[in-house]
Amino acid sequence: MPEYRAHLRVRLRQGVLDPAGQAVGHALRDLGFQARDIGVGKLLELTVEAASSEAAEAEVRRMAAELLVNPVLEDYDLDLVPR
Template identity: 50%
Template sequence: MFNAKICVRFKNGVLDPQGAAIKGALNHLGFEAEDVRVGKLIEVKLKAGNLEEAKAKVRMMCEKLLANPVLEDFSFEVVEESI
């Protein structure tokens, strides 16, 4: 069994209205944020024969469903579940 953590974010140059709103609020509170980008974290538990197979499955999940390749980039980490 493997655990995957997938991060999906808007590509640079794509408008991120939620990030802009958070940046404005942080600056209003005195934190002087230069830029804020909001994304989503997706955690998946999956079965695979080995780590490379698990990574391939997660990449396919991202490419086919979890990320919009026109607007979003994704990164992920896969680790074997400890017993």
């Protein structure tokens, strides 16, 4: 069966407090850098087998809904690359 590499980029939703992003912003400023609108999210990557890229995407979206992403706080986008 074909294999696909899934790349999920998980971000906090707009308006959700991002303490990790704030900490990175303070540390960058302390080092003399200028940066703003800093977000810290998760990058999840995994390999699935599926009959088609549509089937692979559906499977990974089920994983996202059941485990990987908290829809109250987080948002995500997904790329799938055939291997």
